[in-house]
Amino acid sequence: MQATVSKEGGKAVITLTGRFDFNTHRDFRAAYEPLVADPALREVTVDFAGVDYLDSSALGMLLMLRDKVTGAGKEVGLGNVRGAVKQVLDIANFGKLFRIS
Numbered sequence: 001m002q003a004t005v006s007k008e009g010g011k012a013v014i015t016l017t018g019r020f021d022f023n024t025h026r027d028f029r030a031a032y033e034p035l036v037a038d039p040a041l042r043e044v045t046v047d048f049a050g051v052d053y054l055d056s057s058a059l060g061m062l063l064m065l066r067d068k069v070t071g072a073g074k075e076v077g078l079g080n081v082r083g084a085v086k087q088v089l090d091i092a093n094f095g096k097l098f099r100i101s
Contacts, residue, residue, distance in 0.1 A: 001051070003031035010042040013079075017050030022057035029061075036068045044069050049080035059092055066097060077101065 001018040012035045020028075035044050046062070062078070069076040077099035081089060089100065 001027060003027050005031050005035065007035075007038075007041065010040060012038075012041050012044045013047050014044065015047040015050065018052075020048075020051050020054040020058040020061075022055065025057065025061055028065075032065050032068070036072045036074070041074060043075045043077070045077045045079045047079045048082070048085050051085055052083070054085055054088055059088070059094070062094070062098070075099070 001016055001020050001024040003024075004015045004017075006013050006015070014028075014031050014035075016028075018024075032044065035041055044065075046065070066076050078089070078094070079101050081100050089095070089098075094100065
């Protein structure tokens with residue numbers, strides 16, 4: 001998986017491509033930690049357009065992201081969720097924890 005971060009107008013987008021699994025936890029954390037500390041940001045969105053697979057460890061990483069981002073007084077959302085990724089998030093009831101589009 002690759003994680004690319006873009007910022008614009010108080011919003012940050014982490015664009016993921018590839019498999020989102022345990023092997024990517026360091027890259028994912030390295031992508032979001034600077035965003036949590038950035039006082040200019042109000043919202044963080046994870047873009048799943050390029051993700052075709054995620055496992056249970058990815059769900060845990062998303063929960064950790066949510067805790068850190070909301071703890072810093074920011075909003076978090078998941079975008080471009082589709083296919084198998086959407087099914088996994090739906091089964092895990094992540095719609096109750098995240099704004100999903």
